[in-house]
Amino acid sequence: AQKVTQAQTEISVVEKEDVTLDCVYETRDTTYYLFWYKQPPSGELVFLIRRNSFDEQNEISGRYSWNFQKSTSSFNFTITASQVVDSAVYFCALSEEHNQGGKLIFGQGTELSVKP
């Protein structure tokens, strides 16, 4: 069965601290796709990254970086030098559908609070 687990329900840090959000997934497919979305207080989900199962290269985008490890079925997200604007709920998601990027299995979400 497919499943995404985000064990950290809430994380609170002080501005400029680094923070890592964990994501562990389960799937039987050899081809799958992993996503991270950010949900600010306004409610909509904002896409951050997509990674397919054949690409284990880590990715860095500004203060954001992602570590994908198939050996541990994890796709962790690190924010370096966190800022107050990073406060949001972050979702990790899995898709096994090759033609539908919106058909997703979501984790429970991690609420990140960055205090000044």
Added chain:
Amino acid sequence: DGGITQSPKYLFRKEGQNVTLSCEQNLNHDAMYWYRQDPGQGLRLIYYSQIVNDFQKGDIAEGYSVSREKKESFPLTVTSAQKNPTAFYLCASSTRGVTEAFFGQGTRLTVV
């Protein structure tokens, strides 16, 4: 501006009444989706549609119905058969292939 519009933002209904949530997109996306979000939980898929006049049930379709008469519109009806309809509802759309989905700002439905 291109995007997804959900209306209304807040909706209150009495128990036993059907209610329809609107979702419109001008991104020319083929696929559209409805998700439900409950406090402290991730999103769960209710219905999705890959093409006009066609849609499929997601994981929690019971008590909901949809239609897809136009490419840009995918309304969701929460029927009286839905046992616990109070939730935050999000609509999304995507192009064909494995691309990211774009989400609307959601409708918060409260049934009293």
